[in-house]
Amino acid sequence: SQQGEEDPQALSIQEGENATMNCSYKTSINNLQWYRQNSGRGLVHLILIRSNEREKHSGRLRVTLDTSKKSSSLLITASRAADTASYFCAPGSNYQLIWGAGTKLIIKP
């Protein structure tokens, strides 16, 4: 399979804690994107990291990319109840994005 595979499938943490989600893939990529999907809604783009980048930040989000290990991680710091959602990674080649089934993140108050 060429799809991005998120790990864990589900994650439940207390509000205020950090959440880390991992993504592995098998093909060569130009970039890797992370998206969030709230229940009953479309996916929302979070971060795009290019293959020549190792780390990228956006607010409370930190994404790392290790092309030698074909893996990426998404860290959400100081989690909030509103972060409850499914998170998807999408490794991208020139032609298309390959999606996994996501990590379901639940933030407990």
Add this chain to the structure above:
Amino acid sequence: DTAVSQTPKYLVTQMGNDKSIKCEQNLGHDTMYWYKQDSKKFLKIMFSYNNKELIINETVPNRFSPKSPDKAHLNLHINSLELGDSAVYFCASSQARVHNSPLHFGNGTRLTVT
């Protein structure tokens, strides 16, 4: 509001019927997509259009036919609906045909075939 909008949000229909889902984007993007998300949340691309030209056509039954009257619209018509077609269908758009720019998604159409 600038967005990707698709209608209807819910579609319940019987096997054998024909239905259409409409999608419009006012982001000025050249590329539009149809994705299918199954019950296990896997997201799979079905079609991609760039400036009204079909550029991705994955292995999808020919009962599914996309139509792009202009680059701001990409509609999906489904003939002879089957139970296995039940899923959430997402329309999306992006600035570039090469996947180095973010995708903007609509809120999905939940199709239930009975």
